[in-house]
Amino acid sequence: MNQEVTTEHQPLKGGALALGALGLATANFLAILDTTVANVSVSNIAGGLGTSTSQGTYVITSYAVAEAISVPLTGWLSARFGAIRVFVTCLIAFGIFSALCGLSSSMMMLVTFRVFLGLCGGPLMPLSQTLMIRVFPKDKAHAAIGLWSMTTLIAPIMGPILGGTLCDQFSWPYIFYFNLPFAVTAGLVCWGLLQRFENKTIKTPIDKVGLLLLIVWVGALQIMLDEGKDHDWFASTQIVVLAVIAAIGFLSFLIWELTEKNPVINLKIFRHRGYTASMMTLALGFGSFFGTTVLTPLWLQIYMGYTATIAGYATATMGILAVFLAPVIANLANKYDPRWFVCGGLLWLGCWTLIRSFNTLDMSFGQISLQMFWQGIGMPLFFVPLTALALSSVARHEIDSAAGLMNFIRSLAGAFATSMVNTSWEDTSRYVHAELAGLTDRSHQVLAAMLNHGVNLSHIRSTLEHMLQSQSVMIATNQIFMEIAALFALSAMIIWIAPRVKTSAS
Known part of the structure; x- marks a missing residue:
């Protein structure tokens, strides 16, 4: 990315700091929220627009890919037009394209507007991060990272519950209409408060x-x-x-x-071992986490009979503890070796994902949501220190490039995880179904007993098929959770490639 030329300004204080931080956090929250807000609504959207659920997942991946592609352009856009101008423009445009998504009358139209939405959302993530650090006092930099990381963690978890509630209580377009007032309001607030932090523009080639x-x-x-x-x-x-x-x-x-x-992505930044290890850990760790957030609501809705709202509630319990732990962990990671927090968080996520790989079809809502509640402890332990470690591993003038590339990798990991989890889930379910079909009632005793009790043959077949399909999907879901648990463990080991960084306690 191109470097920005900035003029030093006094950081915000008091109410202005709180309001500015809220505006920046809102932008980051909305951009990341839209990566998962449609997860529990895919079947509703597909049904409303007359397409299959499989095609409905394009609503998720089209946004994620467009977002990932636009993130690397952030540095050039900021240098050419000014970081504040780009941020506010993208934020307001994000609200407008969200409304257009809600007005879509076909899947092609919706995917097209989702692409534009992703292009606007991409720059919001790295800019909200770097501007947060810029407007906070230097001695509170860890608080800025903690706040930004908290919204990054909570948004993908809150997406399913918000999407499910709006979809069930109103209709699927409202999951997109929701963004408009918040995006416009936050954009106007940031424009009013942050203009003095605008960088000098440079005419650089793209x-x-x-x-x-x-x-x-x-x-x-x-x-x-x-x-x-x-x-x-x-x-x-x-x-x-x-x-x-x-x-x-x-x-x-x-x-x-x-x-x-003047590369669109400054790959030379990978010369820093700490940054490289952090990005490898992020790709595996966040991709694994995102895969579980995509798979869980689909399983709960299609095969456990949950509504979009209830599936969202079950998924959202993962974020309850993360809200409170993120700022605490940001402070602790500033004092102690962050690699221990990252490793511990990933192993915690892996252990609970492994526990979830033994789920059954007769589990209650309380049992499922309690598992996800405890699993949520691992997310701030993993992500908050990893962000601090990655940015502290590069030179000061490379922080903007590092932040942009980090968001690019995170977005790409989420997009790829969505596709791979959906594909693996369907393929494994079909394979298990075929295996179980050959083993079910081979002696035909069950069939004979049900016929003797006067049950219609077609009803018997549909009942057995439903049982087979449900058990096949349950086994496939558990198998994927087991594989994801192994990926969490692997990512926990990768972080130790990073060298020890100097902390305030060193």
Whole structure:
């Protein structure tokens, strides 16, 4: 990313600081909220627009991919037009495109507006982070990171409960209408309070080739992941072509960005071992977490009979403790080695995901939500110190680039996790169903007994099929949770590649 030229200003104080921080936090919250707000509403949206649930997941992935692509442009946009102008413009445009999403009358229209929504939401995440640090007093920098991290953690967890409630109480368009008043209000507040923190603009060229290559390889890979399950993967020429385009595009992107004077993504920042280890941990850890937040509400709604609202309530319990723990952990990570917090948080998430891999169909709402409540402790333990560790591992003038790249990786990890979890869930369910079908009532004793009791043959078959399908999905869900638990454990080990950083207690 291009570097910004800034003029030092006195940080905000008192009420102005509180209001400015609230506006910045709101922007980050809304941008991340929309990555999961449609998770529990996919079936409602698909039904309302006359498409399949599988196609409905494009509502999630289209936003995530567009968001990931626009994040790297943040540095150039800020340097060219000013960070505050870009931030406020994107925030207000975010509200407008949200309303347009709600007004969509077809899946194609909705996905198109979701792409524009993601393009506007992408810059909000890194800019809210860097501006938060800029407006806070230096001795309260850890509080800024804690506040930003808290909204980053709470937003994807609150998405399902908000989406479910609005969808059930009103209708699916309201999950998008919700953003408009908050985005516009926060944009006007930030414009009024933060104008004096505007950076000097520099006319720098944009890396058009790098941006094109980024769009090509990310887009091809995401389409391949979305469409693979419907085209029998590499048995399809279309999937093979997409895989080749993604591979060549990625390699070309790496070569170009490492040699370009003004790259769209500053890959040289990976020379810092601490930052590289943090990003590897983030990709695996956040991708695993996001995979569980996508899979859980789908399982609860489709096979446990939960409404979108109740599924959202069950999922949202994960964020209750995170609200209170995030600022505390931000302070502690500033004093002690953050690697211990990151490792402990990921192992905690992995342990509870492993426990969830033994779930059954007769579990109550209380049992499911209690598991997620305790699992939520791991998120602030993992994410808050990881953010601080990543940004402290780079040179001061590289912080903006580091923050942007971090958000890019997080968004991309979420998008890929959504596609891979959905694909794995469907494929594993079909495989388990086929295995169980060959083992069920092989002697036909159950069939004979039910026929003797006067049960209709078609009713018997539908009952057995429902039981088979429910058990198949339960086994597949547990198997995926077990695999995700292993990924959490692996990511916990990767963080130790990072060197020890100097803390205030050192």
